[in-house]
Amino acid sequence: MAQVLIRNLDEGTVESYRQKAKLKGISLEQELRNVLDANRPLTPAERGALTRSFHAEFSDVQPSLTVDEIREGLE
Numbered sequence: 001m002a003q004v005l006i007r008n009l010d011e012g013t014v015e016s017y018r019q020k021a022k023l024k025g026i027s028l029e030q031e032l033r034n035v036l037d038a039n040r041p042l043t044p045a046e047r048g049a050l051t052r053s054f055h056a057e058f059s060d061v062q063p064s065l066t067v068d069e070i071r072e073g074l075e
Contacts, residue, residue, distance in 0.1 A: 014028075021031035042050065065073075 017031050017035070018028045021028045024031065026034075
């Protein structure tokens with residue numbers, strides 16, 4: 001497992017996460033792990049799945065115009 005040390009955090013920020021952790025009955029360290037895990041970037045496969053899901057749900061949405069189509073409309 002990797003480790004990260006973050007310096008110069010605002011005390012109010014740390015206290016906020018400390019209180020959230022206390023309410024959940026977990027350590028500050030676990031709360032911060034959870035936040036990092038929940039907000040990590042999507043993998044390419046996850047982005048593809050999200051795109052397909054969006055297109056399936058909103059099939060009536062028209063795709064954006066291409067640059068050529070925009071230019072044609074300006075002429």
